[in-house]
Amino acid sequence: MNPRLQRRFGGLRALGLGARFALSGGRESTVRAALMAIGVGLGVAMLLLAASVPTARHHRDERTHARIDVNLDDRAIDASDHTVLIDDMDTVFRGKEIRGRMVQPEGSAAPLPPGLQRFPRPGEMIVSPALNRLLTSSGSDLLRERLAHPVAGEVGDAGLLDPGEYVFYLGGDHLVAGVGDTRRLDHFGKTYPRKPLSPELVLLGIAGIVVLLVPIGVFIAAAVRFGGEHRDRRLAALRLIGADRRMTATVAAGEAALSTLAGTVLGAALFLTGRQFSELVEIQGLSVFTEDLTPEPVLVLLTVVAVFALSLLVTRLSMHKVSVEPLGVVRRSAGTTRRLWWRIALPVLGLVVLRVIVQNPSGLHGGSGVALVAVGMLALLVGVTAVMPWTVERLTRLCGGYGPLSWQLALRRMQLSSEAATRSVNGIAVAVAGAVALQTLFTGLAHTPADSAARPADRSPASHTRIGVARLDSGAGNTAAYAPAFAATPGVQEAVGFAELSVSPPDGGFSQTVRIADCAQLRRLASLPSCSDGDAFLTAPPGTDRAHDLTTWKAGTTLRVDADGSRWKTPRITATAPATSADPADDAAERILLATPGAAGPTVTTHAVSTVRLTCTTTTEDVQDRVRTTAAKLDPSFAVDFPGQPKGDAALDGIWRALLAGVAAVLLLIAASMLLGALEQIRDRARVLAVLSAFGTRRRTLAGSVLWQTALPVGLGLLVAGLIGTTLGGTLLGIVGRPVVHNWSTLLAIAGIGAVASVGVTLLTLPTLWRSTRPQGLRHE
Structure with missing residues (x-):
């Protein structure tokens, strides 16, 4: 061989x-x-x-793209039998993020979100299996109060990123396109090239x-x-x-x-x-x-x-x-x-x-x-x-x-x-x-580098307090009723309610903030010398540098309200007053206009966002969840944020x-x-x-x-x-x-x-x- x-x-x-x-x-x-x-x-x-x-x-990427519910084509969509209105209702429960949407079909052929076999009726809720288990588990009383809607079904796998995701869809009947975050869609999903x-x-x-x-x-x-x-x-x-x-x-x-x-x-x-x-x-x-x-x-x-x-x-x-x-x-x-x-x-x-x-x-x-x-x-x-x-x-x-x-x-x-x-x-x-x-x-x-040198994001005077902000895009006329409801929530030390909106020059330019409230609420935002309906005041957060202040507040100046084209004239400034507390969402040093309803007028009030600034004590158990539950009871579209909490990439x-x-x-x-x-x-x-x-x-x-x-x-x-x-x-x-x-x-x-x-x-x-x-x-x- x-x-x-x-x-x-x-x-x-x-x-x-x-x-x-x-x-x-x-x-x-x-x-x-x-x-x-x-x-x-x-x-x-x-x-x-x-x-x-x-x-x-x-x-996972396919499911993410399939449920995109934003009009990324930048085109106008008219109401028809093939459209649906949708609004964000995201919330958080004990650190768990919950994705929520309110949906309202405008016709029998309206597109269904992925994972749904039918639209929930007004007031009904379709939830993911994980959220259903969370709602029925012991210790979730606050969440059940917040999402106190009958469950009409479960979201299928096609509408979830993973089996443990918390998702719900709530049926609505009062959504209006263009108000707040409400938007009109004729389809769900969008395919776009992956960014490097x-x-x-x-x-x-x-x-x-x-x-x-x-x-x-x-x-x-x-x-x-x-x-x-x-x-x-x-x-x-x-x-x-x-x-x-x-x-x-x-x-x-x-x-x-x-x-x-x-x-x-x-x-x-x-x-x-x-x-x-x-x-x-x-x-x-x-x-x-x-x-x-x-x-x-x-x-x-x-x-x-x-x-x-x-x-x-x-x-x-x-x-x-x-x-x-x-x-x-x-x-x-x-x-x-x-x-x-x-x-x-x-x-x-x-x-x-x-x-x-x-x-x-x-x-x-x-x-x-x-x-x-x-x-x-x-x-x-x-x-x-x-x-x-x-x-x-x-x-x-x-x-x-x-x-x-x-x-x-x-x-x-x-x-x-x-x-x-x-x-x-x-x-x-x-x-x-x-x-x-x-x-x-x-x-x-x-x-x-700013992490170690930055001051506390909530700017609260004591370490045992935290600042929160609750906002509702509609209902500015009920701001005075919202603040007492939040103030009655266990753990809330103070609730200041006001209407807020942004104005800017007609040709574009720097956006400026206007806050509207009665004199009692304005005194909790700034040290006012005197106040009566019809007055307006300028104020800036304490301890800030005015070197980069780009605001131009001059009586009679015509400004554009938000982005809808409405015009509004700046009222006469009564005085400049130091702020007693600052909204943690405002990191800039620009001056803010505080106006009474008489000074602001009805034009801007209808475009304002109902805002409640909250001071909460951290010694009360589940205070953040209690605040979110109160907000959901007042209106499911209320958005609550605690800016003091870091948000990573x-x-x-x-x-x-x-x-x-x-x-x-x-x-x-x-x-x-x-x-x-x-x-x-x-x-x-x-x-x-x-x-x-x-x-x-x-x-x-x-x-x-x-x-x-x-x-x-x-x-x-x-x-x-x-x-x-x-x-x-x-x-x-x-x-x-x-x-x-x-x-x-x-x-x-x-x-x-x-x-x-x-x-x-x-x-x-x-x-x-x-x-x-x-x-x-x-x-x-």
């Missing part, structure tokens, strides 16, 4: 022999193959979940993908090494009967390939099973529909190829320390010292790539910039796994020779097999390093929530990895533990040694992870020119979660440890 063909068929036979060893090599081989399959299966399930992200995002994300958001997305995928790769690499010592002894026996290194490596590859195949099938089964329950799971406020979790075919193929390639590569690299002794055992060369230079070279290479090569943030929109950032991050994170064995080896050498017996047993075990000691904690170290980098990056992106917050959900899932995966690794190590040492127990070693001492074997590498890993994570986060912020701002409490919490997970996993292994110390463990074949 041709030698080349003989080698090829010999390799195939060696692969088959490895597969036979995995299936029929005894209990040890079966357990090892099962552990490998479970580990690989968990990793594959996570990768399939990651491969579903593009599909989930595409479906800012370099900051692109960078955060790249960082999230790398941070989430690298720990999974580390986890799969560790799973392939389960039971490595038993495998090495079996392969050494093959060397004794004449097998060469190539054949033993091929046998090991066959064994790993079979376990990887079984793990891939198991991972697919786990993913398909978990997919059916996806709508019941919510992480960091995010949930997905079942059909959203459909992996991209190309990514599925790439996942399978990558998992098999990683499995074979790790198996091949682990074989270089297998040697044959006369009795067929494996001995690792204990005198060899690990070299540090190439281990440090990995993170240094990552820093060089990120700091030197990637200098222009605009390059993040190109393929080369994305690839360079990914390579730099990959080098830094993989550097954690490279530095960890050297660090553990050096520490065990320095700390050996003293300490309690459990400490000595742990150190000796780590000296004999430092790779096994660090392999189980590499995943948690990489995950923590990535989480720290993400937190540092997000904190820097969300931070603005919606896109940035959305990406951050998705990344937090991914980090939580990865940490669960790493905890499972550590548990499997710890169980595998105890199983591998079962006979040694049984011998130690037979010679009188207390179980408490053995448990302490197992705990030290986990705690020491974990402590070192968290230290290295914190250093590399903060360095990586600061470097990424440098790419987009943002200052480094650390949220130390959050960073310590991330490290604490990693430490607690490690200790908790160790405690879960104690029952297996007790079983391993029984006399039956002395049996050996």
